Amino acid sequence: MCQCYVDQAADSRDLSRKTWGELLQTLDDNLGSSHRVVTAVRFDGVDQPSFRMPELAAVGLSTFSRVEVETDATVDVLAETAETARTGIAVVARSVREVAEEFRGVEVGTANARLAEVGGVIRQLTLLTTALAQAAGINLADLPCRSMSGAELVDAVSLRLEQLVVAQEARDWYAVADCLEYELAPALDSWRLIFDSIEGGV
Numbered sequence: 291m292c293q294c295y296v297d298q299a300a301d302s303r304d305l306s307r308k309t310w311g312e313l314l315q316t317l318d319d320n321l322g323s324s325h326r327v328v329t330a331v332r333f334d335g336v337d338q339p340s341f342r343m344p345e346l347a348a349v350g351l352s353t354f355s356r357v358e359v360e361t362d363a364t365v366d367v368l369a370e371t372a373e374t375a376r377t378g379i380a381v382v383a384r385s386v387r388e389v390a391e392e393f394r395g396v397e398v399g400t401a402n403a404r405l406a407e408v409g410g411v412i413r414q415l416t417l418l419t420t421a422l423a424q425a426a427g428i429n430l431a432d433l434p435c436r437s438m439s440g441a442e443l444v445d446a447v448s449l450r451l452e453q454l455v456v457a458q459e460a461r462d463w464y465a466v467a468d469c470l471e472y473e474l475a476p477a478l479d480s481w482r483l484i485f486d487s488i489e490g491g492v
């Protein structure tokens with residue numbers, strides 16, 4: 291039977307019928323009252339840096355003999371994660387503007403490859419933003435970010451990505467470039483307001 295340890299202390303709950311997703315949700319719910327959050331996970335001694343990824347949620351805990359969980363104070367985690375996210379957003383926004391210039395040149399194949407990479411990073415940022423809001427106990431739809439809510443800022447980026455797909459399918463590379471530089475990059479720049487608001491509300 292799988293045994294769970296939280297901050298090196300044995301947890302007595304029955305894990306025989308649980309998935310990792312169910313256990314993580316239970317831990318998040320229980321830790322909320324003490325203002326702590328899960329920060330690291332190991333399955334049978336193997337680090338799981340993507341422990342919040344959806345594809346891991348359905349994994350049955352009976353697969354493992356030992357699950358180790360580490361936690362930290364929510365306010366410390368939020369500050370560190372928010373700063374990391376801000377840096378990531380700045381890097382992605384800069385990359386978006388660089389890719390826009392490539393679409394206006396002759397290296398369209400290279401530009402498309404880089405754009406696919408940018409899309410993957412944006413998906414990771416979306417997951418990070420959602421996890422950060424959950425850790426802070428905040429609903430993005432209710433989070434004020436100047437004239438918009440946090441959810442609306444995330445949706446604005448998603449809308450620009452959809453516009454990009456349409457322009458790509460039409461092979462209109464100048465439209466792709468303009469959407470990247472004048473639509474997506476500014477939307478990404480505004481995303482940092484989410485982290486400012488989350489930190490301000492904790």
